[in-house]
Amino acid sequence: MEYEIKLEELAIKLFTIDAVKFGDFMTKSGLKTPVYFDLRVIVSYPDVMELITFLLYNSVRDSKCNHLCGVPYTALPVATLLSVQAKRSMLMRRKEAKGYGTKKMIEGHYKAGESCLIIEDVVTSGSSVLETVKDLVKEGIKVDTAIIILDREQGGRQNLAANGVEMKSLFTMTNLIEILVKHNKITQEMANEVKEYLRTTKAPSSTEAVDRASISFEKRAELATNQVAKQLFEIIALKKTNLCISVDLTSTAKILDLLEKVGEHVCLVKTHVDIIEDFNSDFVIQIKQLSKRLNFLILEDRKYADIGNTVSLQYLNGLYKIGEWADCVTVHSLPGEGILKALNGSTNGVSRGVFLLAEMSSEGNLITPDYTKATVEMAAKYPDLITGFVCQNKDTFKDPGLIQLTPGVQLETSGDSLGQIYNTPEKVILDKGADIAVVGRGIVAAKSPETQAVVYKNALWKCYQKRISGKME
Template sequence: MTELIDILEKHKKITKEMSIKLHKYLREVKAPVTKEWGDCVTSHSLPGEGILKALSSACTGIENRGVFLLAELSSENTEKKLNMASKNPNIITGFVCQNKDTFKDPGLLQLTPGVQLESAKDDLGQVYNTPEKNLAIKLFDIDAVKFGEFKTKSGTMTPVYFDLRVIVSYPDVMELLTVLLYDIVSNHKKYDHICGVPYTALPIATLLSVKVKKPMLLRRKEAKAYGTKKMIEGHYKVGETCLIIEDVVTSGSSVLETVKDLNKEGLIVKNAIIILDREQGGRMNLESNNVYIDSLFTMTELIDILEKHKKITKEMSIKIHKYLREVKAPVTKDSFEDRIRIPFEKRAELSKNLVAKQLFNIMSIKKTNLCLSVDLTSTVKILELLEKVGEYICLVKTHVDIIEDFTSDFISRLKQLADRFNFLILEDRKFADIGNTVSLQYQKGLYKISEWADCVTSHSLPGEGILKALSSACTGIENRGVFLLAEMSSEGNLISAEYREETVNMASKNPNIITGFVCQNKDTFKDPGLLQLTPGVQLESAKDDLGQVYNTPEKVILENGADIVVVGRGIVNAKSPEAQAVVYRDALWKCYSKRISGKLE
């Protein structure tokens, strides 16, 4: 106020006398001190954590004071607000918000403004939302919730059935449902498209798309027999994200079918918004497939509302609660369509690691997913072999420390062959030491691996430091990558399921350096931008005297999800390595082509 008055006086907008009068008023008249009587106050988080520190320090000597942080009034990042609040627990009373999933701490309060018994909006634009219970009652009144004996899509029998198809005849219910779902959708900031699960969720998805101003995609239940024959209609780019809208989830199978078709087009799906979660295993099934749901109602909440408002008897409520406890939907196994059914050229666009991008593109162009393991001790024999088979492979795997006549000239000639035949070089070093030692092993010594190997293999045993060491050693070198060993093909190896999961988790924190995993199973990881490198392959199943187990191309690609297959002795020891390389290339590519076609029977 002082600055404003001084500016107005200086520009002769007010007299000097008026200025003196106002300054005197400001010195003498103060507003009541809030901290003396307000038990709690509301506050924006926009200024940052300092505002909470200021309010907290202002309450020194006064025990019972608190702050409700506005979490949803503006477009501020809700996650940042929650994080800010978590650092100042003694001053935070709760949040001013509209949604139950805004925060999870049971020791905080949700303060929700704008409620009346019926939807309304006043002259100043204040919207009063109908609570979810009123929607539940309306759904019952229009026969969208039915009681009796019904069979669900997953095959289970149920005493209650949720039929949202009728709501298209009730515009007021459609509008109310859209408003309530909009509050949930608004918490999801990072998505490019909305897609409704056909067919019931399509009108709801359409209304939400218009309200949130996000483009909608239309998934068909079956492809047209004419025209483009597309399953997904709309304009999109590979790598964009899609938010799914569904009416009811029992097992989650309908959502997963939609996820599968979207993944085939290179779209990423991580979240789904559901009207009703039947609480029969669908949420768990979806989460096991990396799809996370937010629901407007759970079945328990819906039944409790209807019982409370005497829409159903207490006996019916007890029956349904008992049913929910005892009957679960069948487990929906991961279809892995987000990885093994997506063509290599589309997966290249999803890769964060440049070596992975290169490999996907090389495989697509050369039509080969064959990696040759040259376990030979002579540089002459290695180079002669690559002259013969270089055009049939996408990757060569070396063990440089077994070579008896290693020279820098060998590396120069190896790189020339890689450039001529368009394949990459993998040094199978299997790094496993502390970070500093690994950094030296990678860059220094006789072999100077970092200067010529496009990618290397590494154990995860030493922890995340090994990836940081390899990454920092690549500074100034663009195209370098790491295949982490998540599984081994040798009989009796000590790698456990827990070790495998921790390895994948470690990789997810270092996406730019990770090319993929050395593993045997398709469910080891799910990121379609990474590669599965699988060793231990021959045209016929076998096991050698040292415990190395060999599987067939069909098994490793069709059943186990391999992207690149490593073949060594099957080609190296053949009478005609060139002819055998062609046989392996054709067999492996045929399996891959069959896999992406979806015709696995």
């Protein structure tokens, strides 16, 4: 009850000090509006600052975040007071990097992998919040919540949600004007005008909070929820290779011989175990020993696509017992969520991962944009299980803690007679946003697989370095 009383008290005070104005204004997003919220004046009113801090504290005190960060510059005074009240570390984001010293965008003491809560005064489109989120995430800081004083209800909440940020607000514009009408600060006619404006005028969709492809693998490792993704990011960064080799060979001896030659140059080995003619338990022991010695992970490209119970049996039982040795597997989302539930319950406490097929590289495949979108949404329910997506486009998903695995890579653009389309390392890494590129015949069928693996490794890594440098021209 005290909270509601103080909320009404704040609404009246904001009106009294002209922090809420009615007339004809233009917002930062370029929208004309009959109501304008100018929080900058509150720094001259300690009682208002104190009241806002009290109300925001109710939203923050149960949060597990490590830090608070106010969107510059209007929210900085409020964030500072809230930091003191909540006894939480505060970070400051610069609008422009210093031209000397550390040249950092984020000031304060923090570690990659820690979390931060955003504080903002007003949200229309959410663009200012997303600019702050972008710089924090680039430092490896997790951001999933923003606390706002006023939600103008013009699309900002939806824009933030689309970028993985939940917005909580003290006021919506609707309930603010209802309070002002209740206390005879504005007329019902003015309230109706504002409500009609809100109903008919929406802010443009904001740009993405962060381009995951611009963040280094080291920092993305700290943002990964799935342990296989975290380990894979770390291997990539340590070995300086984002090359995955597809060992589509039918002989265990040939596979082991190939990996002995190229294993030090790859981060991931993709197998198709069901094409191996002499599969045996000794092969499993040897490939696991190689993976440990040469530091790569194993992806069994099983492409599970059955009901959950059947997939669980396929994963754990039968001749191959894939769940015992593969670090991760590929899975179709076509059967629905049950397939992920089954795999999630079949890992027996061992860190395992899933690459969901969101797109394919074969010509004429039947995957649609809606199917891809639904696949990404399904994956969000299983953060501990999902390693990433097999896909062809950087816009398929946004989470920097997940990995884009893109097959169909050769040094020159080409295709084969069975509809496989190949793209160059430059196309796949720079244009399509791949984190790991899959190469098969380009290495396996070469006269010297080791030499060719080095060529691909260097080409792919050079593209990655160019990508994170921002020098894409």
